[in-house]
Every structure is written in C-alpha cells, then in structure tokens.
Amino acid sequence: MRIRKSPVLTILFWMLLAYFMLPLVWLLVNSTKSNEELFTTFGLAFPNTFAFFDNVAQLATYQDGIFFRWFGNTILYAVVGAGGAALIAAMGGYALAKFDFFGKRGVVASILGATAVPGTALAVPTYMLFTQWGLINTEAAVILPALASPFGLFLMMVYAQDAVPESMIEAARIDGAREWRIFFTIAFRLMVPGFVTVLLFQLVATWNNYFLPLIVLNESDKFPLTVGLSLWNKLANAGGVSVVQPLYPLVITGSLLAVLPLIVAFIFLQRYWQSGIAAGGVKQ
C-alpha cells in the first residue's frame, strides 16, 4: 500500500528544514567574504570578490598559523579521547553483559547514576584536583575526562548482550582460548557496529567540548578549536582595541572548517548513529 504524500505537511517541514539549514548556509556564504564585504553585502548573497581562499591563507599565517595548531589539538583530543573511551566502554560493556560476577549490580547502579551527574558540575572540582596533580595545561587534562563515558559503557553493555552469543564464548573456552584472546578476536569483532556508534558520539562530545578545556588549559598553543575560536570572537568584539588583523572573517571561516569534518562524518556514517540512538533511547 502506497501512502499518499501530504503537500501541507511537506511544505511545513521543508520550511522548518530551511530554518535549520540557515545558519550553516550563512556560515558557508560568509566564509567567502572579506572583512569589508562582510559589512557591506547582504548576509545570504555571495560577495563580488571570492575571498574564501584568502581567508584560509590568513588563518594559516595569522599568529604563526595557530589556528591549524588548534585544529591539530582538536584532532588529537578527539581521536585519542573518543577512541580510548570507546575501547574502554567496549571492554567494560562486554564484562557487564557476559559475566556473572560479584558486585555487578552495584557497578551497574553507580554507572547509571553517573549518567545523571551533570558534566559541568564536575568542572570546578576537576580543575582544582588537576592543579594538585600537576595536570593543568597538559593534553592529559583534556583527554583523561573524555575517556570516562558512562553512557557509552551502558550502550556497549546493551549491544554486547545481543551481539555476542554465549555459546561462541563457551566454545572458544573449550578450545583453550584465553579470555583476552576471546574478547579481541571474537567478541570485539561482533561488537564493532556498537563500538563505532560510541566512537562517533564520543568524537562529537570531545570535538565540541568547550567548558573543560577552557578551564584546564591556559596556554593558547594547547587550545582546541572551540576555545580558540571563542577567544578570537572575544577579541573581535572587544570594542576600542585596534586589531591590525580583522578577526571576523577568521572566526567565520575557522568555524566553517571546524564543523565540516563532523558533518561529513555524520553524513557518511548514518547507519551507526541511527542504530546507536535506537539502542540508547528505546532500550532503557
């Protein structure tokens, strides 16, 4: 049976979609403008002179190209943080799903409780502890908190329950395989789709993180993109300060470059985030 499309519904939601795309289109259009045309042309009209590559070139040279240093930092934090978090969650989720052990209920309860702990409530005490531990202004200060993902662990537990058959683990044990080997050669392979989902969501969380790096880093060469762009935005808006380099085009073009990788990743990895949301949202 084919359902007839509703024109009213379609127009309504395509208008909503247009509103949602508006800021991204605006960002794309304005990344092609020089500082002058940013102020003189209409927001959604392309400029007379196409300045996108000029803006990128300025990003590469302004303050010795610190923008691309921030870009590299973000990649480092996101890849190590998200990769580590997903692996740690996969190992823990496998243990929770496939072993009957002492204290299991307590572990599960405290992890579920921790998903309700607001991350930002931890920021101030984390800062103070990291000061004592000598971690302030190190890569570890950003990466370490990114490694703990209670939600990721929960998702991997739910995933492993269905994806890894007990009989397969038993058969491997009878063949004399060691537990680590069983996990890495059998269980983990079956858990890969769930692993990629957690990886993707942690990648977004780490890539977009702002509050934590803002407080645990105080030298600009360690900044991720979010903190760096926010700093430039502050400078651009600080009236009265005569900045030789107009910063608005850099903030706008930099923002575009900062969002592109994740948008591309999301479009190409649709299967994974959709199944992840289904598992996390429905099977609670």
Next chain:
Amino acid sequence: MTAPTALVDVAASTRRRRPSAKLRASRIAYAFLLPFIVVFTLTIVVPLGYALVISFFKKQLIGGTVFVGIDNYVRALGDTLLHDGVLRVLLFFVVQVPIMLLIAVLAALAIDSGRLAGSRIVRIGLFLPYAVPAVVAALMWGYIFGGRFGLAGQVFGFFGVPAPDFLGPGLMLGSVGNIVTWSFVGYNMLIFYAALRSIPEEVYEAAAIDGAGEFRKAWSIKLPALRPALTLALIFSVIGSLQLFNEPSILQALRPSVITTNYTPNLYAYSLSFMGGQTNYAAAIAVLLGGLTVVIAYVVQLGVARRDRFV
C-alpha cells in the same frame, strides 16, 4: 552401581564448583572493567567527593583555609545573584524544553507517517546541528542576530522595519533558547522516531480493522509508545537546562551588559572560582546545582511514570 555414583559426584562437584566459578568470572570481569573503573574514579567519583569536601571549607585572609560547616550552603541559599540565575534557567527549562520536544515529536510523527516527501533529507538535515559545536552554533546565531553584520537586521531593514534587539535584555534568553532548540531538536527527534519504529505492524493492522483514522492512531498508539523516550529526553533536558553555560558564555562576548556573570548558575560558579578566587563557595554551588538537577530529574520521572499508570 557405577552410574548413580557418577551422578552424585557430578552434582556434588557442581555445587562445590559454583562459588569458585563465580570467583573466577569476577576476576576476569573486573580485569575487563578495570580501565573504566580507573578513569571513572579519577574523573567522576573523586571530583564529586572533592567538591563535597571543599564546600565545607573557606579560604580566609588570616588563618588560611578553615572548616566552616554549612556556611557556604547557607550563603548560597541567601544569595540573590544565585537566585537570579537559578530562576532564569528554570524559566528557560519551562519554556524552551516543551517547545523543543514538541517540534521533535511532531517531526518524528511526520517522518513516521510516510506522508512527508523527502523525509530522509529532512531527518538528516534536522539532526546535523547536533554535530555542530555549541561554540560555533552560538557564534553563527549570535552574528546573525547581532547588530554589526546581522542577517536578521538586514532582513528587517529590507522591509523598512527596525529589527528587535535579539540580544537585548528582553529577548536574550529567547535567543539562547533558539540556539539550544536548533542544536537538539534533531537528536530528540531521532530518539522519538526510533521509538515509533519499534511499534509492531500488527498493532496498526488491528487499529485499521477497528476503523481508527490517522489522528486516532497517532493519539492512541504512537503517543503512548513515545512515553519512555519522552521521559529520557526530559531528563537529559533538565540536565542540559540547569547546566547552561556554553551558549551564554559565547554570547557574553557579543553583549556583556546583558549576559552578566551570574546569568546562569554555571556561569556564576565559573566566574566565582576563576575570577573571584572563591573556589570553596563555587564548589558548594556546584553541589547544590547537581543536587537540584537530580531532584528535578527524579520528579520528572515520577510525573511521567504516574501518568503511565492510567494507560
């Protein structure tokens, strides 16, 4: 003679072996869980405990850090600057969250109904903002709403009308709400959509036999099926609203006179500890805020669960 003995032996040995098998399983399981337990302890448990401990102390000019009992909490309860922020995020929660969830539910229902042309593109498009950092989202919308080269102002100017001051004291909270809604509608929509997809086809067939129309189906089948997902979304939204920081922090650079240092409780705690040197008091605020979040999340869950009982 031999067979019964063997049976008894097996039974006895399994009974004896069971605790040791569980012991062995525990050793392996904890080995797998160890990395998680380490990072979990270092970055969640210890900071939480630490916040609790230091919230009972105070740094003084004379005598260094001293134990002051619940002084910081008493101070917080009487701190009008904090009250301002808390009331603001509560107002934000009461207005922004229903709007966001309503749009998300309607979008999920529209996509699920099959009557929306190009629903795949709508679904991906509405979700994409989730991948955009809050910092960039606030920058884009802030520039669009701002006075320097703002698109909103240009559009209003085109019609010869002066644009309302979107970043002024009256509309700022609404502008923040717009940014947060933009960022999270798609994520919530996908949670709801997944819940709708999990409704078995037979339920719809039975409803069709009973002569139920589209609206009746949406009201009696789809909305009840959304309740667990809605509870989850509400709880995440409570956490998100009360912890509001990124968006106002970015917009503060655009309009410092409107986004004051106590605009949200989190901004207040941040400025207290990083600009005011009052870390102990800030820790007390963080603890109170965390407690309030848990309480509201719990109440939300109770409310929804109670309604579920009528179904």
